[in-house]
Amino acid sequence: MVLPTNLKHIASASEHAEILKDHENVMVCCGRMGPMCLPVYDIMGELQEEYKHVEFRDMAFDNPEAGVIRNIPEAGSFMGLPFTVYYKNGKVVAATSSIQTKEQVKEILDREF
Amino acid sequence: MSENYFDSIIIGGGAAGLTAGIYLARGKASVLILDTGTIGGQMVLTHQIANYPGVEESSGYQLSMTMKKQAESFGCAIKSNIQIKNLSLVDEIKEVELSDNSIFRSKTIILASGGRSRMLNISGEKKFKGRGISYCATCDGDFFQDKEIIVVGGGNSALEEAVSLTKYASKVTILHEFDHFQAFEHAVEEARSNPKIDFIMKSHLTEFIGDQKLEGVKYKNLSTGEISAKNIDGVFIFIGYEANTEMFRDSELKLNKWNEVPTNDMMETNIDGVYAAGDLRQKRVRQVTTAVADGTIAAVGALGYIYGA
Ligand SMILES: Cc1cc2nc3c(=O)[nH]c(=O)nc-3n(C[C@H](O)[C@H](O)[C@H](O)COP(=O)(O)OP(=O)(O)OC[C@H]3O[C@@H](n4cnc5c(N)ncnc54)[C@H](O)[C@@H]3O)c2cc1C
Numbered sequence: 001m002v003l004p005t006n007l008k009h010i011a012s013a014s015e016h017a018e019i020l021k022d023h024e025n026v027m028v029c030c031g032r033m034g035p036m037c038l039p040v041y042d043i044m045g046e047l048q049e050e051y052k053h054v055e056f057r058d059m060a061f062d063n064p065e066a067g068v069i070r071n072i073p074e075a076g077s078f079m080g081l082p083f084t085v086y087y088k089n090g091k092v093v094a095a096t097s098s099i100q101t102k103e104q105v106k107e108i109l110d111r112e113f
Numbered sequence: 114m115s116e117n118y119f120d121s122i123i124i125g126g127g128a129a130g131l132t133a134g135i136y137l138a139r140g141k142a143s144v145l146i147l148d149t150g151t152i153g154g155q156m157v158l159t160h161q162i163a164n165y166p167g168v169e170e171s172s173g174y175q176l177s178m179t180m181k182k183q184a185e186s187f188g189c190a191i192k193s194n195i196q197i198k199n200l201s202l203v204d205e206i207k208e209v210e211l212s213d214n215s216i217f218r219s220k221t222i223i224l225a226s227g228g229r230s231r232m233l234n235i236s237g238e239k240k241f242k243g244r245g246i247s248y249c250a251t252c253d254g255d256f257f258q259d260k261e262i263i264v265v266g267g268g269n270s271a272l273e274e275a276v277s278l279t280k281y282a283s284k285v286t287i288l289h290e291f292d293h294f295q296a297f298e299h300a301v302e303e304a305r306s307n308p309k310i311d312f313i314m315k316s317h318l319t320e321f322i323g324d325q326k327l328e329g330v331k332y333k334n335l336s337t338g339e340i341s342a343k344n345i346d347g348v349f350i351f352i353g354y355e356a357n358t359e360m361f362r363d364s365e366l367k368l369n370k371w372n373e374v375p376t377n378d379m380m381e382t383n384i385d386g387v388y389a390a391g392d393l394r395q396k397r398v399r400q401v402t403t404a405v406a407d408g409t410i411a412a413v414g415a416l417g418y419i420y421g422a
């Protein structure tokens with residue numbers, strides 16, 4: 001189960017683990033095709049060119065395997081889609097809930113990666 | 114002319130801006146559409162649009178992507194997720210400077226920056242966005258299964274969304290500043306007859322309270338001044354819209370007391386060569402259909418201005 005976006009997708013927990021193992025900087029946006037999620041996918045699509053050292057992926061929130069994101073402690077208080085998680089060397093370094101602006105996303109990318 | 118010169122620059126790529134772009138580009142004008150966010154504007158925030166004639170039912174996202182494709186196919190250049198740093202509207206050649214210091218010039222400008230949901234702007238609102246505070250019932254409703262929530266507002270959106278949230282929440286309290294609602298009678302009736310909904314009238318929320326997530330609110334009774342506290346799991350805010358005109362507030366562009374842009378029937382503003390279209394205009398009906406109509410009229414006016422007709 002993957003989202004019909006122009007981003008690269010993560011379809012399973014094992015794929016998620018593999019991407020974190022193979023890449024130092026990873027941003028994953030876990031959501032649906034809803035109004036709060038689409039702008040974040042759009043921003044990620046645009047930033048791919050500028051942040052070539054970061055892997056940008058999405059994952060369908062309703063995919064049972066998305067538990068790898070839904071259940072992280074950092075998302076314990078999240079009650080708004082999408083859940084966006086930033087990983088450095090496989091560890092969560094930032095996570096946000098709900099819609100974000102390009103400036104907010106860039107601020108985290110610049111700070112963490 | 115340089116590659117940074119256009120016959121028309123359109124500020125805002127929602128329904129109004131994209132339509133203006135389509136008409137201008139089909140009229141052989143060179144067009145640049147600039148948008149601080151995602152192309153599509155409020156259409157992207159709309160799950161289902163069922164009242165756009167000729168399209169039986171579409172997600173707002175699909176409709177906006179079709180409009181964007183049309184604009185691009187006629188030759189519009191489009192830049193999204195940009196920030197405008199400076200804007201000069203009065204000279205014959207208009208100038209727009211972006212935050213990356215690039216400068217674009219044009220003969221005409223169409224202002225189509227639309228509107229956005231109003232925020233309450235009270236303590237805790239930013240901190241708890243996505244952690245109990247939401248502006249989209251269809252997006253986040255299922256996080257509130259069997260929980261108690263407040264819906265703030267008294268218009269059609271607030272009442273309709275409150276009813277839809279009763280699918281999930283155990284109890285929904287509608288909190289509104291007046292003693293009556295500004296919604297259609299059927300929406301009020303539906304909310305009033307729903308056993309899961311109750312009401313706090315003539316009150317304002319004053320504070321959001323919590324640690325990692327929203328745990329409660331304080332609200333003030335506007336008749337007595339009394340402040341009360343209430344434990345709550347979620348708050349959905351639907352208190353209307355405001356025009357995205359901050360950028361023009363210190364410019365020569367005339368705004369009304371609600372910061373909307375007044376225009377004449379041809380969408381002309383008080384500045385020569387500057388047109389306004391869509392939800393940022395002073396008008397009563399804000400819909401995709403009216404934004405598209407405004408965009409069309411503004412583009413036709415701008416074409417006349419460009420070609421000296
Ligand atoms: C939840 C919701 C449901 C709705 N449902 C319906 C419906 O069913 N049917 C219907 O007809 N209408 C509906 N509407 C209303 C309709 O979406 C709007 O009236 C219409 O989309 C307005 O279009 P616009 O182009 O004027 O403005 P917007 O859609 O607001 O577009 C303005 C664009 O300008 C950009 N912008 C803002 N500031 C700047 C800046 N400083 N510089 C550059 N760009 C800027 C924004 O990012 C945005 O993309 C709904 C609206 C909402 C919010």
